[in-house]
Amino acid sequence: MLWIHIGMPKTGSTALQGYLHSNAAFLATHNIRYMATGRDRGTGRARLICQNTMAIAMSRGWAEAPAAEAFVEEYQTHAEQHCILSSEMFFGRDLSPLYERYLKTIPTPVKFVVYIRRFDEFIEADYKQRAKNGMRTGGVDAFVANRLTQIRNDPEYMDFSVIFDRIRAQVPGAEIVPRLYLRDEMTGNDVISDFVGLMGVPVDDVVLPEGAANKSLSRVASEALGRFERGNPGFDKKARRQLGRLLQISGDPRVFGRDDVLNPDERALINDMLEARNTALRTAFFPDRDRLFGPDTNANLAFQRGDPGEQDAYDYAVRKLHELAEKKG
Numbered sequence: 001m002l003w004i005h006i007g008m009p010k011t012g013s014t015a016l017q018g019y020l021h022s023n024a025a026f027l028a029t030h031n032i033r034y035m036a037t038g039r040d041r042g043t044g045r046a047r048l049i050c051q052n053t054m055a056i057a058m059s060r061g062w063a064e065a066p067a068a069e070a071f072v073e074e075y076q077t078h079a080e081q082h083c084i085l086s087s088e089m090f091f092g093r094d095l096s097p098l099y100e101r102y103l104k105t106i107p108t109p110v111k112f113v114v115y116i117r118r119f120d121e122f123i124e125a126d127y128k129q130r131a132k133n134g135m136r137t138g139g140v141d142a143f144v145a146n147r148l149t150q151i152r153n154d155p156e157y158m159d160f161s162v163i164f165d166r167i168r169a170q171v172p173g174a175e176i177v178p179r180l181y182l183r184d185e186m187t188g189n190d191v192i193s194d195f196v197g198l199m200g201v202p203v204d205d206v207v208l209p210e211g212a213a214n215k216s217l218s219r220v221a222s223e224a225l226g227r228f229e230r231g232n233p234g235f236d237k238k239a240r241r242q243l244g245r246l247l248q249i250s251g252d253p254r255v256f257g258r259d260d261v262l263n264p265d266e267r268a269l270i271n272d273m274l275e276a277r278n279t280a281l282r283t284a285f286f287p288d289r290d291r292l293f294g295p296d297t298n299a300n301l302a303f304q305r306g307d308p309g310e311q312d313a314y315d316y317a318v319r320k321l322h323e324l325a326e327k328k329g
Contacts (some may be wrong), residue, residue, distance in 0.1 A: 002075065002103070002110045005195065007088030010125035011115035011181045012191035014049070017086050019192045019209060021049040030201045033078040035085055037071045055089035058097050071102045079108070082199040092163065095170040103171060110174050112167055113198065115191065116160060117181040118293045119274040123147050124261040125216070132222040132244055133237070140219065140305060144266060151273050161280040178285050180292060217247065218257030218303075220310055224317035228325075246324045255317055259296075260303050 007013050020027065020034040024046075027034060036046040038054030057065035075083055090098070091114070103110055117125070123144075130137050137143045156162045164176045179186070179194060186194035188203040197203060217225070225244055247255055262270065275282075275291050282292050303309070 001082050002106065002108050003082060003084045003113060003199070004090065004110060005084065005086040005113045006090040008091050008114060008116060008122070009088045010122055010129065011088075011117050013086070013088040013115075015209075016191050016195055017050040020084065020086065021046065022209075026205075027196070028081075030196070030199065030205070031081045032196065032199055032201070033081040033083045035071075035074060035083055037066045037074050038085065038087075040066075051085050051087040052089050054085070054098075055087040055093065058101075059093065062097070062101060065101070068101050068105060072105050075106050075108075079106075095167060099171045110171060111177050112171075112174055113177045113179065113195065114160070114164075115179045115181045116292070118271070118296065119158060120262055120267040120270050120296075122158075123270060124219075124259070127261050128217060128219060128222040130226075131219070132217065132225040132240075134226040134240065140223075140261060144262060148266065148269070151270065155277070158274050159277050159281075161278065161284070164281070178281070180286070182293070215248070215256045216258050217244075217255055218313065218317070219260040219305070220314040221247065221255040221257070221317040221320075224314055224321060228318070228321050243321060243325060243328070246328060247321065250320070250324065252320060254313065255320060257303060260305060263304055 005013070005016070021039075024034060034046075035051070038051035039046045039048040041047055041053070054065065057063060127137060127140060127143050130143075131140075138146070150157050160178065164178075167176060168174050177198065181191070183189050187197040188194060188206060188208070190208055192208055193201075193203050193206040196206060225240065225247065228240065228243065259267075271293065275293070278292060282289055286292060303313075
């Protein structure tokens, strides 16, 4: 059996991939193989935590891609196990080249696992990810306005029935396994135990890594990180990621926050429109639910976009970043 985990983005993929990468011996005792093909940089030894390079190569005409023979050989060696590929970069892409190069050569069922996040939470997480990586967003107001326009004007945006139909057309015989990214409902309340649980691993056997559930940086802290030393030749993407990890590790409560990208009206509008759009998905896979996602009972509406304290919070985040950068040297 081949399992392909494709995200969606912002659903704990990095934590899951890090776990799969670091626990090969444990997984083997449960008849699971995290495929090295696409993670080994051609060395024969797994060094990357996921198959993102395979997804990138797929979009570049398979330049520097693993040989099809290498994939087939590894799969045949472990054909009696649950074999896994994982890359959130497979999500939303044309998977026909993946099928033609690798998948059609193995006579096995292929299951695609897709975690679906609350619609408003995904849009908030997407903005913060872009902001902290220094990507152009146009600012939070413009970003939110653009997303609302996209939802209204593109009837296929975040319609998972359409996404799943495309996967089935691109990978004949594929089975879709959608999971709701709701911690209270996931096996073991975590994406790691939930995912390996699909392959029969008892939840009590899974030892989760410490700090697996990273808290979300606030919007203004994300923006401060993305603008920090921008344009300085000595400060690159790698340095920004390292500084972001230090900010996360600091545990400073003033740099964390949630529900600070969308206002309540925008949140309700987004969720209502996308819930309606995904009625077919809910009926097919979750027939006992009235909605995919109910009210967010943990919502923190104390610090809204445009709050008078935003500038002070941003200035504090900048000072914190300078402090951490100086300590790092």
